[in-house]
Amino acid sequence: AVADTFELPGVVEPNRVVEVSAEVDGRIEWIGPKKGTQVRADDVLIRLNADLLRAQFEMAQAQARNSQTEYDRIKGLVAEGASPSRDLDAAATQLAINQAQLEQARVRLERTRIVAPLAGTLNNLLVEEGEYVTSMPPVVVAEIVDTSVVKVVVDVPERDLPFLTLGDQAEVMADLKGRRQTLTGTITFISELADPRTRSTR
Secondary structure, three states, X not given: OOOOOOOOOEEEEEEEEEEEEOOOOXXXXXXXXXXXXXXXXXXXXXXXXXXXXXXHHHHHHHHHHHHHHHHHHHHHHHHOOOOOHHHHHHHHHHHHHHHHHHHHHHHHHHOOEEXXXXXXXXXXXXXXXXXXXXXXXXXXXXXXXXXXXXXXXXXXXXXXXXXXXXXXXXXXXXXXXXXXXXXXXXXXXXXXXXEOOOOEXX
Protein backbone atom coordinates (compact mmCIF):
# COMPACT_ATOMS: atom_id res chain seq x y z
CA ALA A 1 0.00 0.00 0.00
CA VAL A 2 1.20 3.51 -0.78
CA ALA A 3 0.68 6.14 1.90
CA ASP A 4 -1.40 9.16 0.90
CA THR A 5 0.78 12.26 0.71
CA PHE A 6 0.28 15.89 -0.21
CA GLU A 7 2.74 18.75 -0.57
CA LEU A 8 2.23 22.28 0.71
CA PRO A 9 4.47 25.35 0.52
CA GLY A 10 5.92 26.48 3.85
CA VAL A 11 7.79 29.42 5.30
CA VAL A 12 10.81 28.90 7.55
CA GLU A 13 10.80 31.06 10.68
CA PRO A 14 13.35 31.33 13.48
CA ASN A 15 12.62 29.59 16.75
CA ARG A 16 12.80 32.88 18.65
CA VAL A 17 13.33 36.55 17.87
CA VAL A 18 14.37 38.53 20.94
CA GLU A 19 14.58 42.31 21.22
CA VAL A 20 17.28 43.43 23.67
CA SER A 21 16.61 46.65 25.59
CA ALA A 22 18.70 48.92 27.79
CA GLU A 23 17.91 48.40 31.50
CA VAL A 24 19.65 51.58 32.73
CA ASP A 25 20.10 55.03 31.21
CA GLY A 26 23.45 55.91 29.73
CA ARG A 27 25.59 56.88 26.77
CA ILE A 28 26.91 54.06 24.58
CA GLU A 29 30.70 54.01 24.72
CA TRP A 30 31.37 50.63 23.06
CA ILE A 31 29.59 48.27 20.67
CA GLY A 32 31.12 44.81 20.31
CA PRO A 33 29.88 42.35 17.73
CA LYS A 34 28.69 43.48 14.32
CA LYS A 35 25.40 42.66 12.63
CA GLY A 36 25.28 39.08 11.38
CA THR A 37 27.67 37.82 14.07
CA GLN A 38 26.90 34.61 15.97
CA VAL A 39 26.72 35.39 19.69
CA ARG A 40 26.48 33.19 22.77
CA ALA A 41 24.27 33.76 25.79
CA ASP A 42 25.82 36.43 28.09
CA ASP A 43 28.20 37.78 25.41
CA VAL A 44 28.58 41.54 25.91
CA LEU A 45 26.93 43.40 23.04
CA ILE A 46 27.15 47.00 24.25
CA ARG A 47 28.78 48.92 27.12
CA LEU A 48 27.29 52.11 28.50
CA ASN A 49 29.31 54.78 30.26
CA ALA A 50 29.40 53.66 33.90
CA ASP A 51 31.08 56.65 35.61
CA LEU A 52 28.00 57.91 37.46
CA LEU A 53 26.75 54.46 38.47
CA ARG A 54 30.26 53.41 39.57
CA ALA A 55 30.42 56.48 41.85
CA GLN A 56 26.99 55.61 43.29
CA PHE A 57 28.15 52.02 43.87
CA GLU A 58 31.31 53.15 45.67
CA MET A 59 29.27 55.51 47.87
CA ALA A 60 26.82 52.71 48.73
CA GLN A 61 29.78 50.43 49.49
CA ALA A 62 31.23 52.99 51.92
CA GLN A 63 27.85 53.48 53.63
CA ALA A 64 27.40 49.71 54.01
CA ARG A 65 30.89 49.39 55.52
CA ASN A 66 30.19 52.24 57.97
CA SER A 67 26.86 50.78 59.07
CA GLN A 68 28.51 47.34 59.53
CA THR A 69 31.18 48.96 61.75
CA GLU A 70 28.49 50.83 63.71
CA TYR A 71 26.42 47.66 64.12
CA ASP A 72 29.46 45.73 65.42
CA ARG A 73 30.29 48.59 67.85
CA ILE A 74 26.76 48.77 69.27
CA LYS A 75 26.55 44.98 69.49
CA GLY A 76 29.62 45.07 71.74
CA LEU A 77 28.12 47.85 73.90
CA VAL A 78 24.83 45.95 74.28
CA ALA A 79 26.72 42.78 75.25
CA GLU A 80 28.51 44.79 77.97
CA GLY A 81 25.23 46.32 79.13
CA ALA A 82 26.44 49.81 78.18
CA SER A 83 23.75 50.41 75.54
CA PRO A 84 20.05 49.45 75.31
CA SER A 85 19.06 46.65 72.90
CA ARG A 86 16.83 49.05 70.93
CA ASP A 87 20.06 50.75 69.73
CA LEU A 88 21.14 47.41 68.26
CA ASP A 89 17.74 47.02 66.54
CA ALA A 90 18.12 50.48 64.98
CA ALA A 91 21.70 49.69 63.86
CA ALA A 92 20.55 46.35 62.36
CA THR A 93 17.78 48.12 60.44
CA GLN A 94 20.22 50.71 59.09
CA LEU A 95 22.68 47.98 58.11
CA ALA A 96 19.95 46.11 56.21
CA ILE A 97 18.92 49.30 54.39
CA ASN A 98 22.50 50.10 53.39
CA GLN A 99 23.15 46.54 52.23
CA ALA A 100 20.00 46.65 50.07
CA GLN A 101 21.11 49.99 48.61
CA LEU A 102 24.54 48.48 47.86
CA GLU A 103 22.96 45.51 46.06
CA GLN A 104 20.75 47.84 44.03
CA ALA A 105 23.76 49.97 43.06
CA ARG A 106 25.71 46.81 42.12
CA VAL A 107 22.92 45.57 39.85
CA ARG A 108 22.56 48.96 38.15
CA LEU A 109 26.31 49.13 37.54
CA GLU A 110 26.30 45.58 36.15
CA ARG A 111 23.52 46.52 33.72
CA THR A 112 25.74 49.05 31.98
CA ARG A 113 26.95 45.90 30.20
CA ILE A 114 24.16 44.91 27.80
CA VAL A 115 24.48 41.19 27.17
CA ALA A 116 22.89 38.67 24.81
CA PRO A 117 20.04 36.88 26.63
CA LEU A 118 20.41 33.82 24.37
CA ALA A 119 22.64 32.34 21.70
CA GLY A 120 21.84 33.21 18.11
CA THR A 121 22.56 35.63 15.28
CA LEU A 122 22.82 39.34 16.01
CA ASN A 123 20.28 40.20 13.36
CA ASN A 124 20.13 43.94 13.94
CA LEU A 125 21.87 46.72 15.88
CA LEU A 126 19.57 49.70 16.32
CA VAL A 127 21.95 52.15 18.03
CA GLU A 128 25.38 53.70 17.50
CA GLU A 129 28.33 54.64 19.71
CA GLY A 130 27.75 57.97 21.45
CA GLU A 131 23.98 57.58 21.43
CA TYR A 132 22.12 58.05 24.75
CA VAL A 133 19.68 55.27 25.65
CA THR A 134 17.03 55.12 28.35
CA SER A 135 15.38 52.35 30.32
CA MET A 136 12.06 54.22 30.69
CA PRO A 137 10.73 54.09 28.10
CA PRO A 138 12.89 51.07 27.21
CA VAL A 139 15.07 51.55 24.13
CA VAL A 140 15.56 48.46 21.97
CA VAL A 141 19.25 48.30 21.09
CA ALA A 142 19.57 44.94 19.32
CA GLU A 143 17.67 42.00 17.88
CA ILE A 144 18.85 38.40 18.23
CA VAL A 145 17.45 35.57 16.14
CA ASP A 146 17.70 31.98 17.35
CA THR A 147 17.88 29.63 14.37
CA SER A 148 19.35 26.59 16.15
CA VAL A 149 15.82 25.24 15.77
CA VAL A 150 13.48 26.55 13.08
CA LYS A 151 9.74 26.39 12.57
CA VAL A 152 8.21 25.64 9.20
CA VAL A 153 4.83 27.35 8.99
CA VAL A 154 2.27 25.88 6.58
CA ASP A 155 -1.30 26.90 5.79
CA VAL A 156 -3.23 23.63 5.48
CA PRO A 157 -6.43 23.49 3.40
CA GLU A 158 -9.56 22.57 5.32
CA ARG A 159 -9.93 19.22 3.50
CA ASP A 160 -6.43 18.05 4.55
CA LEU A 161 -6.59 19.11 8.19
CA PRO A 162 -8.20 15.90 9.54
CA PHE A 163 -5.11 13.94 8.44
CA LEU A 164 -2.75 15.95 10.69
CA THR A 165 -2.29 15.50 14.44
CA LEU A 166 -0.01 17.13 17.01
CA GLY A 167 3.11 14.98 17.45
CA ASP A 168 2.95 13.53 13.92
CA GLN A 169 6.14 13.46 11.87
CA ALA A 170 6.23 15.45 8.65
CA GLU A 171 8.82 15.60 5.88
CA VAL A 172 10.25 19.01 5.05
CA MET A 173 11.82 19.39 1.62
CA ALA A 174 14.24 22.30 1.48
CA ASP A 175 16.86 23.74 -0.84
CA LEU A 176 19.98 24.14 1.29
CA LYS A 177 22.76 25.94 -0.58
CA GLY A 178 21.40 24.69 -3.90
CA ARG A 179 20.97 21.08 -2.77
CA ARG A 180 17.50 19.67 -2.23
CA GLN A 181 17.30 17.87 1.09
CA THR A 182 14.54 16.13 3.00
CA LEU A 183 14.41 16.66 6.75
CA THR A 184 11.98 15.35 9.33
CA GLY A 185 10.03 17.60 11.65
CA THR A 186 7.34 17.18 14.29
CA ILE A 187 3.99 18.93 14.21
CA THR A 188 4.02 21.04 17.39
CA PHE A 189 1.15 23.45 16.71
CA ILE A 190 -2.18 23.43 14.89
CA SER A 191 -4.25 26.61 15.12
CA GLU A 192 -7.72 26.29 16.61
CA LEU A 193 -9.02 28.89 14.16
CA ALA A 194 -9.15 28.70 10.37
CA ASP A 195 -8.64 31.77 8.17
CA PRO A 196 -12.18 32.57 6.97
CA ARG A 197 -10.87 34.04 3.69
CA THR A 198 -8.64 31.16 2.56
CA ARG A 199 -10.38 28.36 4.51
CA SER A 200 -6.98 27.14 5.62
CA THR A 201 -5.44 26.58 9.04
CA ARG A 202 -1.96 27.66 10.18
